[in-house]
Amino acid sequence: MLIAGVGMIPFTKPGQSAPYDEMGSTAIQLALQDAGISYDVVEQAYAGFVYGDSCSGQRAIYRTGMSGIPIVNVNNNCSTGSTALFLARQAIASGAAECVLAVGFEEMRPGALGNVFADRVSPFTAFDDACDALVDVDLPVALRFFGGAGLAHMEKYGSTLADFAKVRAKASRHAANNPLSIFRNILTEEEVLAAPVIWPGVMTKLMACPPTCGAAAAILVSGRLARRLGLRTEVRIAAQAMTTDRPNTFEAGDMMYVVGKDMTRRAAEAVYEASGVGPKDIRVAELHDCFAHNEVVTYEGLGLCGEGEAAKFIADQDNTYGGRVVTNPSGGLLSKGHPLGATGLAQCFELTQQLRGAAGARQVEGARHALQHNLGLGGACVVTLYERAA
Template identity: 50%
Template sequence: MAPSQKVFVVGVGMTKFIKPRDLRDYPDMGREAATKALLDAGVTYDKVQQAAVGYCYGDSTCGQRVLYQLGMHQIPIINVNNNCSTGSTALFLARQAIEFGIADCTMALGFEKMEAGSLGSKFEDRTNPLDKTVSMMSETRGISAGPFAAQIFGNAGIEYCEKYGATPQHMAKIAEKNHRHSALNPYSQFRDIYTLEQIEKSKSVFGPLTKLQCCPTSDGAACAVLASEKFVREHNLQDQAIELVAQSMATDSPKLFNESSIELAGADMTRRAAAEVFAKAGIKATDVQVVELHDCFSANELITYDALGLCKPGEAHKLIDNNDVSYGGKYVVNPSGGLISKGHPLGATGLAQCSELVWQLRGWCGERQVPNCKYALQHNVGLGGAVVISLYKKADLGTSPKYVDSRKRVGYNPATEAREVSEEEVASVCAKQSSQFMAHL
């Protein structure tokens, strides 16, 4: 069945990303992000007809545990785990429900409560889904004592340098850029600016990757409310609606095991999904102004520039040399600071990327605003594997004389100020069918 409806993001919200210290639990963080997204959209939870909730660490039905705090109106709630692309997978499902006419308003929510330190397997009594990836890495580059993910992406960066003439300093420059961008993002886990020398001389993690070129573990949540054009017009949201123009999810092809470290990191998934998105939208990658890219490690940002089509194959390092990935250049990549500096709570990352791009297209981002934003591109990848590519633009739906800017409604600009929600704000978005028993954290 061919999709028939356009899809719009009408509300977004997120928590500040923080270092895992047991300061907040997932019901609290998820409730905050969902409340903010509903406040942004100016609707209550009653209007949401289906929800997809993403997280990687936690028991089953955590999505219900979070959303029951806002209401119990018996909607489908789908819990999602797709490794680091979990948040965008929730977004993918929420989008499909609207595009195919199943619902007029859906929610995508993602959160994560993580442990400090490098990621590791939680289930030692069964086969690891990445066992074949580990075997291939062992056969091609060997395995060291460093973190597994750093080895996968670090090896990809090493291969890119060997094949195309990039250097480890290009990866360090990516990290310098993202830390610099992050200083202007109130939601970022880290907001310090580092010199290139500081980044290069920080603790070695694996190969060319130093600590300041690797994303941290994080606690946090993010949310998006999606709607059909009918819903947008009925609720006078034309002025702030952002169209999700095209989206594609890809999983691995046999290229994953062709003995290339670049392919082992999922580059082929990105190539195929990006090509599909641009074909659907009828534009080229070079028509994009701003990109939120999955920079779990600086090496992954390097290899992803040409996988997305932002440059010719093998010329990613030239974008860096020409300052074409920051303000004043061809693109602004990761104005939020990216995963490296903003943080990476796995289930929330894809929806935090969505939030940043929605704010950018609305023109709300203040000092970090990308000028003349027309198209925004999102890239979210998970080993194992799945990648989701999403393309956004400002909705072409005219204006509504009844529109109320959500910044006036909440009393501040959520793109430039990170506040927690009040109990009154939570109560204002709750569904009529609610339980006071669930209202207490």
């Protein structure tokens, strides 16, 4: 199926955004304009958000139109936006609809993430137990999880704090060319290392993505509808896979598994097998760099480099322009921002623009395939392969 239209608003700091419904509606309208259709062509909608009451999707979508179509609210932690995209793609693939909207939005609060409902068992209990057995440090949960994964990579493969700093500095250079990014200031490796220390020897403050507000949307259509209405056909989803945890998440005794490395590997392998496209064919990727540490782990999980070769991949600058795979040309979560429900669709926005040749100063030349990786602890991982029409 085809990506007929995409829309995204600039990401902002908590307290500086419009309300979630306004952000979501604006992203929808931008996607409809990009597709060149009106809302009444849309047959189904999937609305992703993590922090909001039930039916927030209807609240946002109703600002654009009230046509009586099915609207499904989606919450899959940080992979929420890509889960909405996954469901929209399935609706078209099954023949249930020919034009489907996926929208993601988030109005976040400052500070570390945490449980909202403290009066019941946490869905992260098993993850917390696994982390407690492997990580002995008193930090907020996300910092412990992803810092712990980074530490595991350092101990197993010899990566260093400087490797994580290089990844963060690279993200800032990419984001400098993205007007929708929350942070556009260029950082050096030395500045990242000199930032306030969160975990000595493991993480500085600049290696973590900030809480962010924002929204993004995509319009997916069948080839038949695109031909009938004369819609855009430059970009299609060639393959997509969603995975969840297996017992080895908790049994491997490895924080990289706890944060989803195996989910990533299995989703990527399924996409490569379904499409006939391999990691060597990928020239541009948007991956889930909620922490610089997770980007390093994900290089290997996606097969962009061999197991234990991430440090060399970084040193050779194969993760940026002039290298083998430009990772996160948008600036990624580290610089673009991470409004949880919107992130997956913001990645879709960036890669669609890349394959259209419309990314401006961020353009990756010669890219025919683009890979998207969106990960949510708890857990779910969505990997999507986009392809430019010949």
